Amino acid sequence: MMQYLPNIAFAIILAAGVGYFARNIKKLIRNIKLGRDVDASDNKPERWKNMARIALGQSKMVVRPIAGILHIIVYVGFIIINIEVLEIIIDGLFGTHRVGLSVLPESVYGFLIGSFEILAVLVLVAVVVFWLRRNVINLKRFKSLKGWPKNDGNIILYFEVVLMCLFLTMNATDVSFQEMGAGNVVSQFIAPWFGDNAETLHIIERTAWWLHIIGILIFLNYLYFSKHLHILLAFPNTFYGKLTPKGQFNNLEAVTKEVKLMMDPNADPFAAPAEDDNAEEPAKFGASDVMDLNRIQLLNAYTCTECGRCTSECPANQTGKKLSPRKIMMDTRDRLVEVGKNIDANGGEFKDDGKQLLGDYITHEELWACTTCNACVEACPVSIDPLSIIMDMRRYLVMEESAAPMELNNMMTNIENNGAPWPYNQQDRLNWVNE
Amino acid sequence: MSEQLKVPTMAEYMAEGKQPEILFWVGSAGSYDDRAKKITRAFVKLLNNAGVDFAVLGAEESNTGDVAKRAGNEFLFQMQAMMNIEVLNAYEIKRIVTCDPHSFNCIKNEYPSLGGAYDVIHHTQYIKELIDKGRLSVKGDTYKGKRITFHDPCYLGRANSEFDAPRNVLSKSNANLVEMKKSKRFALCCGAGGAQMFKEPEKGDKDVNILRTEQALETTPDIIATGCPYCNTMMTDGIKAKEKEDSIVVLDVAEVIANSL
Numbered sequence: 130m131m132q133y134l135p136n137i138a139f140a141i142i143l144a145a146g147v148g149y150f151a152r153n154i155k156k157l158i159r160n161i162k163l164g165r166d167v168d169a170s171d172n173k174p175e176r177w178k179n180m181a182r183i184a185l186g187q188s189k190m191v192v193r194p195i196a197g198i199l200h201i202i203v204y205v206g207f208i209i210i211n212i213e214v215l216e217i218i219i220d221g222l223f224g225t226h227r228v229g230l231s232v233l234p235e236s237v238y239g240f241l242i243g244s245f246e247i248l249a250v251l252v253l254v255a256v257v258v259f260w261l262r263r264n265v266i267n268l269k270r271f272k273s274l275k276g277w278p279k280n281d282g283n284i285i286l287y288f289e290v291v292l293m294c295l296f297l298t299m300n301a302t303d304v305s306f307q308e309m310g311a312g313n314v315v316s317q318f319i320a321p322w323f324g325d326n327a328e329t330l331h332i333i334e335r336t337a338w339w340l341h342i343i344g345i346l347i348f349l350n351y352l353y354f355s356k357h358l359h360i361l362l363a364f365p366n367t368f369y370g371k372l373t374p375k376g377q378f379n380n381l382e383a384v385t386k387e388v389k390l391m392m393d394p395n396a397d398p399f400a401a402p403a404e405d406d407n408a409e410e411p412a413k414f415g416a417s418d419v420m421d422l423n424r425i426q427l428l429n430a431y432t433c434t435e436c437g438r439c440t441s442e443c444p445a446n447q448t449g450k451k452l453s454p455r456k457i458m459m460d461t462r463d464r465l466v467e468v469g470k471n472i473d474a475n476g477g478e479f480k481d482d483g484k485q486l487l488g489d490y491i492t493h494e495e496l497w498a499c500t501t502c503n504a505c506v507e508a509c510p511v512s513i514d515p516l517s518i519i520m521d522m523r524r525y526l527v528m529e530e531s532a533a534p535m536e537l538n539n540m541m542t543n544i545e546n547n548g549a550p551w552p553y554n555q556q557d558r559l560n561w562v563n564e
Numbered sequence: 565m566s567e568q569l570k571v572p573t574m575a576e577y578m579a580e581g582k583q584p585e586i587l588f589w590v591g592s593a594g595s596y597d598d599r600a601k602k603i604t605r606a607f608v609k610l611l612n613n614a615g616v617d618f619a620v621l622g623a624e625e626s627n628t629g630d631v632a633k634r635a636g637n638e639f640l641f642q643m644q645a646m647m648n649i650e651v652l653n654a655y656e657i658k659r660i661v662t663c664d665p666h667s668f669n670c671i672k673n674e675y676p677s678l679g680g681a682y683d684v685i686h687h688t689q690y691i692k693e694l695i696d697k698g699r700l701s702v703k704g705d706t707y708k709g710k711r712i713t714f715h716d717p718c719y720l721g722r723a724n725s726e727f728d729a730p731r732n733v734l735s736k737s738n739a740n741l742v743e744m745k746k747s748k749r750f751a752l753c754c755g756a757g758g759a760q761m762f763k764e765p766e767k768g769d770k771d772v773n774i775l776r777t778e779q780a781l782e783t784t785p786d787i788i789a790t791g792c793p794y795c796n797t798m799m800t801d802g803i804k805a806k807e808k809e810d811s812i813v814v815l816d817v818a819e820v821i822a823n824s825l
Contacts, residue, residue, distance in 0.1 A: 373673065374669070374723055374724050374725070375723045376719050376723025376724055377673035377723075378633060378634075380638070380677050380678060381642075384642050385642055387639070388639065388642040388643055388646060391643075392646055392647075415636065415638075444752055444772045444776075445768070447775060448774075448775055450766045450768040451766065494767075497763070498765070500755060500757040500758040501634050501757050501758030502757050502758070503722045504718075504750075504753065507722055507749055520636065524638055525636075527636035528637065533636065533637075534763050536762055536763040537759055537762055537763050539762075540631065540632075540635070540763075541635065541640055544627045544631075544632055544644065545640060548592075548627050548644070549592040549596055549626075551596055551597075553595075555623055556623050558590070558595045558622055558623050558625055559595070559620070559623065560595075561594070561595060561604050562569055562608075564601060564605075
């Protein structure tokens with residue numbers, strides 16, 4: 130029995146790590162489903178293509194070459210080195226050691242581990258540069274991050290350093306692996322640091338092995354609380370990304386119904402509303418809180434990794450206005466998480482907390498500074514659409530609260546009265562011909 | 565104005581029982597704004613020169629509702645859209661050209677689901693088509709060797725991925741096209757979009773049109789060309805603010821070609 134203790138311990142740790150993660154993912158899906166349903170079942174082939182190109186292929190990352198190439202290194206390293214995790218899990222559960230060697234020829238196994246080791250070094254280099262960009266070079270789009278978002282970014286980098294170092298240490302102190310001499314392309318140079326006492330080496334190797342897998346499980350569970358969720362959500366998010374031209378904003382169907390009724394010459398303007406027990410609550414126009422946004426917009430919020438490319442391209446932000454598309458996404462997620470916690474605390478039901486996304490998180494001033502130019506949408510490497518959230522909140526301000534800036538109200542009154550944003554007579558539309 | 569333009573209305577075509585090749589959607593700016601009216605006239609000059617059978621709606625045209633929609637007033641937008649669609653459908657319009665990228669985007673992308681599906685093109689695309697088909701020939705060398713930088717209107721470029729037509733047309737003037745650092749997909753907005761044209765900007769340290777003008781000035785241009793009446797206003801204001809109006813002019817693509825016939 131005693132000899133199986135490590136296997137049992139491993140199974141318990143693995144189950145706990147994966148189980149807690151699954152529980153949080155369920156919560157995340159529940160939160161996203163608080164949003165309005167939205168039909169995105171169209172054009173599947175194009176959606177798969179976008180996911181392959183933008184998420185898997187990182188096509189938009191390299192628009193900024195330095196960050197893009199470094200990111201691809203970390204991304205490829207992350208995915209490929211994780212093949213090693215498969216071996217670790219099998220070894221852990223069945224008490225084997227480097228089970229890969231019993232199924233693969235030594236040369237193939239060596240080649241695989243060798244590439245992991247090289248990638249691990251490349252990842253370490255990239256991560257160090259990332260850290261310098263965030264903390265020493267102080268790039269503008271990172272300098273503006275304070276508090277948790279700033280720490281979050283650094284914690285992720287520290288995690289990666291620790292995991293890569295543990296992986297290399299584990300290989301360097303594995304005596305039989307070093308003696309084999311295949312695949313230890315990097316670790317052979319580290320191995321001498323640990324001396325040659327077999328007992329000590331074994332203890333270090335086991336410790337690194339356990340810390341490595343426990344570290345990965347902790348990292349997995351850290352995701353839910355971090356901006357780093359993008360490593361998973363970038364895939365569904367690019368799949369559900371907008372396919373229509375960027376300039377095309379959706380037409381609100383609830384409005385269409387009312388306008389058609391208004392323009393129908395046969396409609397009785399004094400008719401009492403039909404008695405109908407199933408009558409829906411009158412739709413709210415636009416969005417004042419996260420529940421009014423649609424599910425893709427909420428998925429967008431969880432996917433945002435706060436890189437700030439949107440904000441650095443935003444004309445309003447570049448000229449010192451308060452609007453920041455990144456902040457719009459971060460606010461949306463923060464509010465969504467708050468609503469989720471509220472639901473958890475109140476036995477599955479949301480209890481009004483007197484707060485909402487509009488006003489308590491996002492101000493009118495931010496919303497009215499937007500030029501709807503789509504630069505933020507273009508800049509996002511994972512197909513997030515901050516503009517659609519800004520628009521939905523403007524719609525709420527104008528249609529539910531009549532809270533547009535005065536000049537815009539004048540403009541709209543002109544359109545209503547004489548079919549132009551200026552107070553000119555519609556009969557004068559052709560005056561230009563003879564001027 | 566000296567030149568006499570031929571501008572038939574749809575009502576006149578209807579009375580004769582004929583259909584034009586294309587409807588020219590003039591738009592509110594093109595109808596009323598003094599600077600934009602010159603662009604409208606320049607474009608009509610091109611249409612007349614190429615012998616295009618076109619018509620306008622005249623007093624039957626109303627605002628597309630685009631700016632109301634961007635301001636958040638979906639009601640007003642849909643009212644305007646449905647009114648216009650009723651008129652356009654009654655005349656059985658198939659093809660529409662406009663000098664305003666906002667009208668272009670709105671009619672092309674946002675009218676169809678409300679019952680108005682047309683083939684909508686921007687005037688720079690139509691000018692290219694006329695030149696390609698040999699209906700319009702650009703012979704003059706008014707701008708030969710001049711440095712022209714093209715400012716991409718957001719709703720033509722980024723919003724609808726049309727970057728080549730205006731550049732292609734401008735190159736026919738034998739001018740020397742120079743690109744700003746931020747151009748095409750990554751072009752900076754002029755600052756007028758999203759209904760900003762009709763309100764004061766929020767507090768900041770600079771106006772967007774000034775920043776964009778500075779980017780244009782980096783190319784040391786003789787001419788800043790645009791394809792949008794609102795961009796034109798913003799860039800013209802920017803040039804004035806930089807006191808460069810004596811050495812640099814802001815022109816629409818249609819004006820560059822109309823001056824090069």
